[in-house]
Amino acid sequence: METATAYPNLTVAENLELQRRLTGAPRGSVGEVIGRLGLDPYADRRAGRLSLGNKQRLSLARALLHAPDLLILDEPANGLDPAGIVEVRDLLRTLAGERGVTVFMSSHILAEVAHLADRIGIIDAGRLVEEASRDVLAARARDYVRDTFTEAERQEALLTADLERYFLARTTPERTGASR
Amino acid sequence: MIGQVVLTEFWKLKRSAVPWVTLGAMLAAPWGIALFAWIVRDPQRAADLGLLGTKANLAGLEATWPAFGSYLVMIAGAGGLLMLAFVVAYVFGREYADGTAKNLLALPVAREWFAGGKLVVALVWWLVLAVAALAEGLLIGAAMRLPGFTADVGWHVVTGVLMAAAASFLLAPVVAWVTVWTRSYLAALGFALGMLLLGDVVGHTGWAVWFPWSIVPLLTGMVGSAAPVLPWGSSLVLGLTFVIGLAGTGLHLRLADNP
Numbered sequence: 001m002e003t004a005t006a007y008p009n010l011t012v013a014e015n016l017e018l019q020r021r022l023t024g025a026p027r028g029s030v031g032e033v034i035g036r037l038g039l040d041p042y043a044d045r046r047a048g049r050l051s052l053g054n055k056q057r058l059s060l061a062r063a064l065l066h067a068p069d070l071l072i073l074d075e076p077a078n079g080l081d082p083a084g085i086v087e088v089r090d091l092l093r094t095l096a097g098e099r100g101v102t103v104f105m106s107s108h109i110l111a112e113v114a115h116l117a118d119r120i121g122i123i124d125a126g127r128l129v130e131e132a133s134r135d136v137l138a139a140r141a142r143d144y145v146r147d148t149f150t151e152a153e154r155q156e157a158l159l160t161a162d163l164e165r166y167f168l169a170r171t172t173p174e175r176t177g178a179s180r
Numbered sequence: 181m182i183g184q185v186v187l188t189e190f191w192k193l194k195r196s197a198v199p200w201v202t203l204g205a206m207l208a209a210p211w212g213i214a215l216f217a218w219i220v221r222d223p224q225r226a227a228d229l230g231l232l233g234t235k236a237n238l239a240g241l242e243a244t245w246p247a248f249g250s251y252l253v254m255i256a257g258a259g260g261l262l263m264l265a266f267v268v269a270y271v272f273g274r275e276y277a278d279g280t281a282k283n284l285l286a287l288p289v290a291r292e293w294f295a296g297g298k299l300v301v302a303l304v305w306w307l308v309l310a311v312a313a314l315a316e317g318l319l320i321g322a323a324m325r326l327p328g329f330t331a332d333v334g335w336h337v338v339t340g341v342l343m344a345a346a347a348s349f350l351l352a353p354v355v356a357w358v359t360v361w362t363r364s365y366l367a368a369l370g371f372a373l374g375m376l377l378l379g380d381v382v383g384h385t386g387w388a389v390w391f392p393w394s395i396v397p398l399l400t401g402m403v404g405s406a407a408p409v410l411p412w413g414s415s416l417v418l419g420l421t422f423v424i425g426l427a428g429t430g431l432h433l434r435l436a437d438n439p
Contacts, residue, residue, distance in 0.1 A: 005279035009195040021184045022287050
């Protein structure tokens with residue numbers, strides 16, 4: 001879903017219904033995923049007129065229609081605004097935590113990887129160069145930063161992380177739990 | 181599941197303007213013939229209105245039912261080869277243009293079924309166009325009160341159009357194959373146009389009965405006199421072309437790793 005696509009002349013609901021019929025998903029699954037992905041206001045809108053973010057939501061909805069045990073996502077947060085990113089993050093956490101769905105995700109947004117993943121693999125030029133749990137990788141990263149970067153570079157990295165948290169808090173306080 | 185595949189392929193035409201555009205184009209063709217027939221029948225009035233009577237005379241058109249009917253059959257032939265190619269290229273090519281081909285072929289459905297479903301859509305769409313043009317042509321001819329109508333003439337017009345439409349459709353899978361191979365509408369349309377031209381050239385040689393794109397012109401009278409019945413060899417060629425096109429399209433989709 002790196003590049004979200006859909007039949008542009010069909011509505012969101014019709015695109016999902018088409019997918020449902022071809023995957024044999026249950027009848028009520030279209031309404032369920034529309035609600036879960038926040039696509040209710042767009043259900044009757046033609047897919048060709050959706051924003052990129054909503055097209056991404058539609059792509060994710062298609063993947064969830066048949067209640068998979070394994071979900072493979074390629075850049076799921078691509079094109080989403082901060083609120084959408086938080087929504088997808090919450091959704092994936094719910095899927096993994098409450099429904100036991102295994103989520104296999106690729107992303108270049110390291111903050112999202114850090115927030116979501118239990119195990120992280122680092123791929124370079126098609127090779128898996130490292131794989132570990134998040135905590136182990138975080139510890140290795142801290143050691144690396146401490147041993148490699150200057151104080152000024154460490155402060156800059158912290159500032160970037162702080163700025164991201166502050167931006168999310170200002171735009172989606174109800175989701176992050178922060179106050180304006 | 182095959183039923184669902186065919187149904188969903190028809191769904192994809194929902195709200196698309198393309199079927200209406202093709203219908204408009206096919207329905208315009210009989211009016212063009214009717215205009216020339218009217219010019220031939222009333223050249224003075226046509227000249228007064230600024231239309232050239234001479235051109236219609238040089239075209240050898242007569243304002244009679246047999247002549248009018250023969251041109252209706254040619255519409256289903258040559259025009260059909262191009263229009264049907266457009267329909268097939270659209271039905272298959274839009275998946276690549278819209279970027280939905282990858283999603284489609286990743287579904288738990290045999291890929292050949294999608295090719296079959298799309299050809300069913302193209303067949304129904306093409307039949308609607310051919311029958312609509314035929315019905316409109318018959319109504320126009322009746323309204324113009326063209327002389328020379330008999331039951332025999334009417335029967336030949338109807339069977340001629342339907343046979344030309346059917347023969348054209350047997351070439352459709354090859355266009356589908358070109359579309360999925362090149363992932364493009366334009367290459368398929370270029371291929372169809374090229375074959376139409378080549379078919380016309382070969383149609384004037386002694387090999388016309390053996391070249392698929394000359395057989396329809398032969399059948400409809402675009403080259404030589406219209407053949408009322410196809411030679412057995414031509415029927416075999418058309419059948420083989422259909423099977424090869426179908427197999428090529430299905431195999432390409434099945435083996436495509438990154439469609």
